Amino acid sequence: MMVLDVHIPQKNARTRFDRQYSMNIGWSNSKDAVKQGAMTTIWDGLNPGMRRFVDLGHMYEPKGRQLAHLISEGLDNNVDIAPFHVGVEVQGSHKLHLLPPGEWEITLVLSAANHKSRRYTASIKFTGAFVLDPVEMLGPKGIEINITPQKRSWDV
Numbered sequence: 001m002m003v004l005d006v007h008i009p010q011k012n013a014r015t016r017f018d019r020q021y022s023m024n025i026g027w028s029n030s031k032d033a034v035k036q037g038a039m040t041t042i043w044d045g046l047n048p049g050m051r052r053f054v055d056l057g058h059m060y061e062p063k064g065r066q067l068a069h070l071i072s073e074g075l076d077n078n079v080d081i082a083p084f085h086v087g088v089e090v091q092g093s094h095k096l097h098l099l100p101p102g103e104w105e106i107t108l109v110l111s112a113a114n115h116k117s118r119r120y121t122a123s124i125k126f127t128g129a130f131v132l133d134p135v136e137m138l139g140p141k142g143i144e145i146n147i148t149p150q151k152r153s154w155d156v
């Protein structure tokens with residue numbers, strides 16, 4: 001799974017391009033796979049029918065964010081917000097993997113040796129609030145994510 005780019009939805013208009021990645025997303029819970037730093041980069045292969053998951057991103061609890069990242073992340077110094085960290089394998093010092101609160105559209109590409117590449121749009125809407133209750137966090141008070149396939153020109 002690869003993240004291509006990020007767009008900002010516009011009312012009554014096409015989305016506005018914000019940033020480009022063209023980077024892979026790390027596998028979730030892959031303790032036996034080869035790693036580069038903390039991110040899993042290589043599996044020898046996935047057999048037909050196997051399921052693997054990726055981490056699209058994560059959010060830090062604000063106190064943890066303040067201790068670990070506030071000085072270097074270059075975002076608003078409001079210590080009460082929780083930015084969305086896009087789960088790309090390489091997180092550069094320019095901090096483009098950090099999205100401030102708002103609405104975003106991320107273009108994803110799923111590729112495999114035995115399958116044609118498919119594009120998806122991850123629509124992300126979040127307030128920047130960090131709520132301890134996971135049910136509330138994954139909703140209008142925290143973050144909402146919808147992933148939809150993009151139509152290819154020959155699918156229309």
